[in-house]
Amino acid sequence: MKDLFADANFPRTLDQRVYHLGIRAGEVANRIITVGSPSRAKRIAGLLDASPWHLTTERGFLIFTGRYQGIPLSIVSIGMGNSMADFFMREVRECLSGDMVVVRLGSCGGLGDVEVGSVVVPRASIAVNRNYDYDFQTGQSTEPPYRYSKPVQADEELRAAVAKALRDTHPPTVTAGVITDTINASTDSFYSSQGRQTSFPDHNSEVIRNLQSLHKDLATFEVTRSRLFALRSVRR
Amino acid sequence: MKDLFADANFPRTLDQRVYHLGIRAGEVANRIITVGSPSRAKRIAGLLDASPWHLTTERGFLIFTGRYQGIPLSIVSIGMGNSMADFFMREVRECLSGDMVVVRLGSCGGLGDVEVGSVVVPRASIAVNRNYDYDFQTGQSTEPPYRYSKPVQADEELRAAVAKALRDTHPPTVTAGVITDTINASTDSFYSSQGRQTSFPDHNSEVIRNLQSLHKDLATFEVTRSRLFALRSVRR
Numbered sequence: 001m002k003d004l005f006a007d008a009n010f011p012r013t014l015d016q017r018v019y020h021l022g023i024r025a026g027e028v029a030n031r032i033i034t035v036g037s038p039s040r041a042k043r044i045a046g047l048l049d050a051s052p053w054h055l056t057t058e059r060g061f062l063i064f065t066g067r068y069q070g071i072p073l074s075i076v077s078i079g080m081g082n083s084m085a086d087f088f089m090r091e092v093r094e095c096l097s098g099d100m101v102v103v104r105l106g107s108c109g110g111l112g113d114v115e116v117g118s119v120v121v122p123r124a125s126i127a128v129n130r131n132y133d134y135d136f137q138t139g140q141s142t143e144p145p146y147r148y149s150k151p152v153q154a155d156e157e158l159r160a161a162v163a164k165a166l167r168d169t170h171p172p173t174v175t176a177g178v179i180t181d182t183i184n185a186s187t188d189s190f191y192s193s194q195g196r197q198t199s200f201p202d203h204n205s206e207v208i209r210n211l212q213s214l215h216k217d218l219a220t221f222e223v224t225r226s227r228l229f230a231l232r233s234v235r236r
Numbered sequence: 237m238k239d240l241f242a243d244a245n246f247p248r249t250l251d252q253r254v255y256h257l258g259i260r261a262g263e264v265a266n267r268i269i270t271v272g273s274p275s276r277a278k279r280i281a282g283l284l285d286a287s288p289w290h291l292t293t294e295r296g297f298l299i300f301t302g303r304y305q306g307i308p309l310s311i312v313s314i315g316m317g318n319s320m321a322d323f324f325m326r327e328v329r330e331c332l333s334g335d336m337v338v339v340r341l342g343s344c345g346g347l348g349d350v351e352v353g354s355v356v357v358p359r360a361s362i363a364v365n366r367n368y369d370y371d372f373q374t375g376q377s378t379e380p381p382y383r384y385s386k387p388v389q390a391d392e393e394l395r396a397a398v399a400k401a402l403r404d405t406h407p408p409t410v411t412a413g414v415i416t417d418t419i420n421a422s423t424d425s426f427y428s429s430q431g432r433q434t435s436f437p438d439h440n441s442e443v444i445r446n447l448q449s450l451h452k453d454l455a456t457f458e459v460t461r462s463r464l465f466a467l468r469s470v471r472r
Contacts, residue, residue: 009432010427010432010434020426036295037294039294060296079295080295080296083319083425084315084317084319086425086427087426093435094434094435129365130466133385136469150369152368188318188319189319189322190256190323191322192322196244198246198326198329199326199330200325200326200329200467230368231436233372233373234436
C-alpha cells in the first residue's frame with residue numbers, strides 16, 4: 001500500500017521524506033558530490049572518514065552522507081539525464097538550509113583536441129534537445145531537428161576553486177591536464193543528440209558541426225550537466 | 237578497468253552487450269512491458285511462467301525475460317525521464333530483429349475529471365520542456381518559459397488492442413474505468429514543467445492552463461512517454 005500524500009504539489013512520505021530521493025532534513029550535507037553511477041558513488045564514499053550513512057531508493061538514487069577530513073559531505077548518484085538532475089536539485093534543496101554546493105563528477109565524450117585522461121571543468125553548458133515537432137520520418141519540416149540553448153553558466157567562484165584544487169593535486173605522472181576554458185554540451189540522448197548513427201532516422205549528421213560552429217570552445221558531451229547549471233543560476 | 241570499446245558510435249562491451257542496458261541479442265523478447273520502478277518490474281515478473289532470466293545494470297535498468305502463457309516477454313524497468321526512455325529504445329532495438337512491441341505501464345497524475353484508480357491508455361503524448369533560453373531569474377524574456385510539442389501519436393493498432401484487453405478483463409468491483417480517448421503530457425521535470433511550486437523561480441503558474449487550452453482532451457501527466465511514442469513513429 002502506498003503512502004498517503006497530504007500535498008500533491010511537493011509530495012513527502014508521512015515521515016517527511018521527499019518522494020523520489022527518499023531523504024529528509026538532516027540526512028544530506030550542504031556540500032555534495034554528484035555522480036551518475038552507484039559504483040562511482042561507492043568508490044568515493046570509501047574515502048570518507050568512517051562508514052557513512054547511506055540510502056538506496058528504487059528510483060535510481062544512492063545517497064551517502066558522512067565527513068571528509070571532518071567536513072560534512074554527501075555523495076549522491078543520480079543516474080542519467082536532465083530529468084534525474086531536476087529531481088535531485090529540487091528534492092535535496094527542500095532538505096537543506098543555507099548554501100547548497102554541488103560538484104558534478106562524471107565521464108564524458110571529448111570533441112576535438114581533448115586528450116584522453118584530461119579533467120575538464122567547463123565554465124558553461126549548452127542544452128541540446130531533440131525537437132519533437134520536426135518530422136523525423138520524412139525530414140521535411142520548417143522546424144530544426146535539434147534545439148541548441150544558449151550557454152548556461154557554472155558558478156564562477158566554485159568552478160575556480162575546483163580547478164585550482166585539481167591543479168594543485170594533479171599527479172605529475174599524468175600527462176593529460178586540467179582544462180578549464182571550455183564549454184560542454186549536455187544532451188537529451190546519448191545517441192541522436194550527440195550525432196551518433198543508430199537504426200532510427202535521427203537527421204543528426206549536422207549536430208556536431210552545428211554546435212562547433214556556434215561555439216568554438218565546445219570540448220565535451222554528456223547528458224546531465226545543463227539542468228544542474230540552470231537551476232543553480234536561478235536559485236533565490 | 238573499463239572495457240575497451242571498438243566503436244564510439246554504438247559502444248558495446250567485448251562480449252557484445254549494449255553499453256547502458258547490459259544485454260545482448262537473445263536476452264530480450266520482442267514483446268516488452270516497460271515500467272519505471274524495479275519493484276513494479278519484479279511484481280509483474282512474478283506472473284511469468286517460471287523463474288525468468290534477469291539482469292540488473294548499475295545505470296538504473298532492470299531486465300526480466302521469460303514467458304507468459306508460453307509467449308516470450310520481457311519486463312524492463314527504465315527509471316524516470318525521456319533520456320532513460322531513449323537509452324532503452326535504442327539499445328533494445330539493436331538486440332532484436334523484427335517487430336518490437338512496447339507497452340509502458342506506469343502511474344501518473346490526473347488532470348481534470350480522471351477518477352483515481354482509472355486506467356488511461358492515451359492516444360498521443362505532448363512533450364513539455366523547460367526552455368533554457370528563457371530568463372528564469374528575472375522573468376524578462378522574448379522566449380516562452382516552456383515549450384509544448386505537438387501531439388506525438390501512439391501506435392493505433394497496439395493502443396486499441398491494449399484498451400480492448402483492459403476492458404475485457406476489467407474487474408466488475410472497480411468503479412473507475414478504462415479511459416482511451418485522451419492525451420497525455422510528458423514533461424522534463426516532475427516539478428516545474430507540471431506546474432508545481434518549489435523554491436526555484438519556475439515561472440510555471442500558467443503551464444497547466446496553457447496545456448489545457450491547447451488540448452481539451454489532456455488528461456494525465458508523467459515524465460517518460462513522449463520519447464517512446466516519438467521513436468516508435470520514426471522506426472524504419
